[in-house]
Each structure stands twice: as C-alpha cells, then as structure tokens.
C-alpha cells in the first residue's frame with residue numbers, strides 16, 4: 146500500500162473510531178410512567194413518572210396520520226436525507242446571513258431526536274454541527290420508522306406531557322392511533338412550541354399553525370379539500386383530561402417503581418361491565434354500611450384474568466379503605482372450602498356422592514359447632530352437606546378425612562395464605578378458621594376447572610402475559626377429574642334444593658357450579674362460581690373487618706356473581722370424564738353400596754377408585770309380633786307367629802332428629818315387655834331429677850329485670866357423659882359432669898328432652914306458668 150494512503154488512514158482512524166462510538170446505545174434514560182393496558186392494548190390506567198412526567202414507554206409504531214403530519218410540518222425530505230437536509234440547510238444559511246439573525250433552524254427530525262436526547266447541552270453553532278454528525282450516525286443505526294418512533298415517543302407536548310401517546314390521552318382521551326387529522330395535526334405542531342397548548346393568546350397561534358399544516362397536507366395531496374375543511378372546523382381541546390383509571394388496584398399491584406408498560410390479560414369491555422355491576426349492587430349495600438367489594442373473573446381454558454375489580458374506589462364520598470386491594474387480602478374463608486373436602490373424600494373413597502353423613506350435636510374439646518339454622522338433620526346426604534353448607538356434618542367429615550391431609554390438599558391447590566399447621570386450625574378449618582384471599586379462592590376453583598376442561602397442560606391463573614404464572618402440570622391438582630366433576634355437578638344449580646332457587650329465575654347463562662360463604666359475625670360474604678368457560682369470584686364486606694347484620698354470601702356476594710355470569714357469553718358445561726368414573730349400584734336411602742337387603746337401588750356414577758365405604762348398615766331384618774306393635778325375639782315370642790320385615794333403621798340419636806324432617810320415616814316399635822327380661826342392660830342411663838313429670842315451673846321477673854326460670858337437673862350413669870338438652874324442638878345446649886340447665890318456659894305444656902352421645906333419650910312433660 147502506498148505510504149501516503151497509510152498515513153492518511155492512520156490520521157483518519159481515530160476519527161472513524163470516534164464516529165463509530167459517538168452515539169450512546171440508549172438515547173433516552175428518563176424514568177417512565179407506569180402504564181397498564183388491556184389485552185387488546187387499550188389503556189386501562191397510568192401513573193405519573195418518578196420525576197413528575199406523563200412519559201409513556203414507547204409504542205410499537207407511529208400512527209400514520211401523525212407520521213404524515215409531522216413529516217409534512219417539520220421535515221419534508223425526511224424519507225430521503227441521511228440525517229442532514231443539505232438543501233434546507235443551505236437555504237437556512239442564506240436566509241440567516243441575509244437577515245443577520247437566526248430565522249430558520251433547518252433541523253431534521255433526526256437532528257431533533259439527537260437534541261431531545263441531549264437536553265442539558267448548550268445551544269451554539271458547534272453543538273449544532275455535532276448534533277448533525279450524531280444524526281448521520283443515528284441514521285446508520287436505525288430505520289426511518291424507528292427514528293420517527295423515537296421522535297414521537299420523546300417529543301415535548303406541553304406541561305409535563307412527553308411523547309405522543311401520553312399527549313393523545315391527556316388532550317383527547319384516546320389512543321394516538323384513533324386521532325383525527327385535525328387532532329394529529331395539532332399534536333404535530335405542538336413540539337416546536339409546546340407552550341402554545343396553554344390557555345390564552347397562545348391558543349389562537351396554535352389554531353393558526355394547525356390549520357396552516359392542514360392546508361399543507363391538502364396541498365400535498367394527503368387529504369382532500371372536504372377533509373381539510375371539516376378538520377379545520379374541529380375545535381382545539383379544552384384543559385387536559387384525567388388519565389383513565391379502569392383498574393386502579395391491578396395497576397398498583399403490577400407496576401414497578403421504575404415505571405414501564407404492563408400488558409395485562411384484562412378484557413377491557415368486561416372490566417367496564419364488572420365495575421358497573423359492582424356499582425349497581427354497591428348502592429344498596431352502602432345503606433347497610435357495607436362499603437367494599439372485590440371481583441375476579443378468569444378464563445377456564447387458559448388461566449387469563451379477564452376482569453380485576455379490587456375495590457369500590459370512587460363509588461361514593463367518605464368510603465373506608467377503598468385503596469385496599471381486596472383480591473390479595475387475607476380473609477376468613479367461611480364455607481368456601483367445604484366442596485374441596487367433599488371432592489377429596491370422594492377421591493379417597495371415604496364417601497359416595499349422596500352417602501349419609503351423621504348430623505347430630507357434636508362436641509370435642511369444647512368445640513361445639515352448630516348449623517346455620519341451629520337444627521340437626523340426624524343423617525344427611527353428603528352432596529346436601531355442601532349444597533346446604535351444613536356445619537356439623539362438615540366437621541365430622543373433616544375429622545374423618547384428617548385436618549393435616551386436608552391442609553396438604555389446600556396448599557397444593559394454591560392456598561398460600563393457609564400457612565399454619567393443623568393443630569393451629571383444628572376442625573374449625575372447614576368452617577372459616579383459616580384465611581384465604583379472593584385470588585387464591587378463584588385460583589383453586591380455576592385449577593380444578595382447568596383440569597376438568599380436558600386441556601392436559603394449561604397455564605396457571607395470571608393477569609399479565611409477562612407475569613410468571615407458570616404452567617400447570619397434571620400432578621399439580623391432586624384431585625381426579627371424576628371427583629372434580631361430581632363436586633361441580635353437586636354444586637351446579639341444576640341440582641340445588643328448590644328453596645335456594647327462588648331468586649335465581651333470571652339466570653339464563655347456562656349451567657354454573659357455585660358456592661357461597663359467610664364468616665363469623667357476617668364479616669365476609671363470598672361467592673365463587675364455575676361454568677365450562679369462566680370462573681367468577683366475589684367478596685363483599687368492609688376492608689377494616691367490621692361485620693354487618695344480614696350480610697351473607699347468598700344475599701350479598703352471589704347476586705353480584707350471577708350478574709357477572711349474565712354479562713359473559715353463555716358458558717358451556719364440562720364433559721363427563723367417563724374414563725375416571727364407573728357405575729355402581731347404591732342404596733336409594735343411604736347412598737351407600739347395597740347390602741343385599743336394600744329394597745330401592747340406584748345406578749350411580751362414582752369415582753373409579755379402589756376404596757369404598759362399607760355397605761349400607763341401615764337396612765336390616767327386624768322381627769315383629771303379629772300386629773307389628775313390638776320388636777320380639779325367639780325368647781319372648783313364638784317364632785311361627787313372628788313377622789319379619791326389612792326396615793330402614795338409624796341409630797337412636799340420629800333417628801330422633803331425622804324423623805322430625807322425614808315424616809315418612811317409620812321408627813321401630815318398642816321392645817316386647819319380655820324382650821330384655823333376662824338382662825338389665827335395657828335400663829336408661831339418663832335420669833331427670835328436676836322437673837318431675839307434671840310439675841309447673843313459674844317464670845318470674847327478677848330484680849334486675851331478667852326473666853328467671855328454673856334450673857333443671859339430670860344425672861347420667863357415666864360421670865363423663867355429655868348430655869344434649871332440648872326444650873320442645875329447640876336445642877338448648879349441652880352439659881358434662883354437672884348436668885344443670887336454666888329453663889325459662891313460656892306458659893303452657895313443654896317437653897324437656899335429654900340425649901347422650903350414645904343415643905339414649907329421656908324426656909319429661911311439665912308446665913310453664
């Protein structure tokens with residue numbers, strides 16, 4: 146190589162290197178606004194950046210109308226030059242020299258991008274020349290569209306508004322892609338003199354410049370004459386609009402301190418509908434001083450959260466705690482976990498869908514639950530236990546299944562807030578003793594529904610495509626499809642008792658499996674429902690935990706949930722997972738495997754598992770005398786005269802309650818007088834000491850104004866026995882050791898009935914006065 150050329154290269158090399166590295170990799174470093182969009186890109190909400198700007202993260206592209214407007218106004222030859230427009234630069238030099246002052250800057254859009262990225266630099270000739278050099282370097286790095294996007298995303302639009310998208314929402318309440326020609330033109334002239342947006346004389350100048358640009362667009366053939374006239378008729382916007390705030394709590398939950406864009410899975414239209422439904426119900430709840438609500442809607446097929454309503458923020462003045470996001474808030478579960486226990490017991494073969502569960506007074510370590518209506522059924526089918534949300538049988542079921550095993554199941558279904566051990570919760574775990582959140586509740590029902598919907602592998606519940614929702618593996622839901630299907634089936638309104646259905650006439654949106662819950666003291670009202678396509682969860686209450694009389698899951702949360710289902714497209718229902726089920730012949734009365742004597746049999750789909758409950762113990766052969774008045778045996782009655790019948794016989798304690806609600810139940814007749822002649826075992830272990838039969842108890846008003854009745858007393862042959870007291874049909878309470886109970890009778894005849902846990906019953910008739 147020629148030495149002169151080598152010398153020249155040596156001299157030029159540093160300049161080449163300088164040119165190569167002169168432009169920083171990241172041009173703009175200002176903190177961004179936090180922006181949340183719906184799944185279709187619609188803006189749900191935004192927060193001002195940490196340095197006080199409305200500065201949105203860059204969009205994907207520049208809308209065509211703004212692109213044509215800005216090129217027409219600022220840089221006609223933008224598509225053709227290399228960062229510097231020599232023609233207009235030359236003209237500018239001539240103009241400036243002639244008038245002896247700067248009248249024309251001749252800055253290209255590329256040069257303006259460079260200048261915007263160097264806000265602290267001085268304005269002088271050297272800086273101007275250096276910006277021109279940097280502009281040519283930027284042209285080598287980026288395409289024309291990318292440069293235009295850099296400009297649109299970072300140009301000032303007056304006040305604290307930076308970037309086209311923020312400006313479009315701030316001034317027009319719409320995305321930049323939806324702006325008219327007049328609106329796009331106004332925004333195109335604004336960065337050149339951003340102060341023009343402020344009210345006052347500036348506005349006339351802004352209008353003049355906008356119309357000047359519209360004329361240029363017409364002259365350039367971009368818009369026609371009529372379009373131009375119509376556009377010029379459009380007024381300028383008034384004062385800046387507030388940013389949309391359609392998912393306040395989700396934005397707060399998902400945004401990071403440094404701002405940025407979160408593209409959520411929210412369905413924009415549904416989110417609006419859900420908020421409207423919440424507002425509609427809020428009006429009446431508010432009059433009962435119930436102020437807060439949370440609603441979560443998810444897609445069964447892919448785990449996307451479609452609506453996230455965190456609270457009643459802005460619904461009325463002076464509301465308490467509406468900034469609290471009720472979706473992750475930990476609250477008492479009420480009865481919402483009962484169906485999961487039912488599913489788990491079906492799965493393990495402990496119960497069958499309608500097998501009888503004992504429903505009599507229960508006491509263990511001073512834990513004595515009662516049903517909502519304070520009555521007992523004696524024996525009740527398991528599916529009715531979850532449909533009617535009976536507490537006492539649920540406690541017995543949990544005792545049988547095992548609280549530690551149930552906790553393991555709950556955790557694998559995603560109940561992360563249930564983090565103590567089984568001893569901490571005890572059996573009240575099934576009655577609301579543990580805390581859940583609307584998020585974990587909906588996630589658990591979603592995971593079951595997802596498994597049932599047949600997708601082998603699906604995504605977990607999530608509200609953003611970026612969030613680490615993870616993938617669900619088949620082993621993550623430790624319930625078989627058969628048990629889940631039977632549980633949803635039992636919870637679907639098609640199988641609910643009639644008395645609950647009176648207010649559900651308006652439901653036309655297909656089949657829904659649903660469960661409500663109410664926590665102690667009416668502090669939390671829950672409802673969760675599943676169709677073949679959607680999961681909807683609702684919580685109603687006060688975020689500070691104040692309970693309100695009458696606020697139950699059925700009356701407050703369920704109506705909201707059904708309104709949300711009605712706003713969704715009608716959902717399908719799950720296909721029966723035939724592979725996971727098998728048919729079995731069950732006793733019609735007990736729901737248990739038939740024992741050979743059971744007279745009425747049903748063929749029922751049950752989970753295909755190995756373990757089964759014992760066969761029906763209730764249908765048995767009984768021997769009666771010829772008239773059917775006594776139970777007899779061969780010691781006390783001639784065998785040839787005996788009548789032998791198959792009868793449905795419950796144990797005494799269960800029978801006592803059962804026959805009150807089942808008028809067709811035929812209790813066994815008493816034993817023949819000579820039946821137990823040989824043994825003394827027939828003696829009743831309960832003795833009533835006071836009152837004696839026929840006694841009159843006078844209820845008087847004491848000095849303190851309280852009614853005073855009489856203390857009734859009883860004894861039991863077993864000193865550790867517990868006695869359950871009933872006055873007429875009302876359960877009074879229970880005693881252990883000392884058997885004393887205050888009774889305040891109304892005037893008239895009364896029956897005092899005592900029962901022990903073995904089913905022995907003793908009663909006495911007395912009078913009140």
Ligand SMILES: [Zn+2]
Nearest residue numbers: 732743761764
């Ligand atoms: Zn039977």
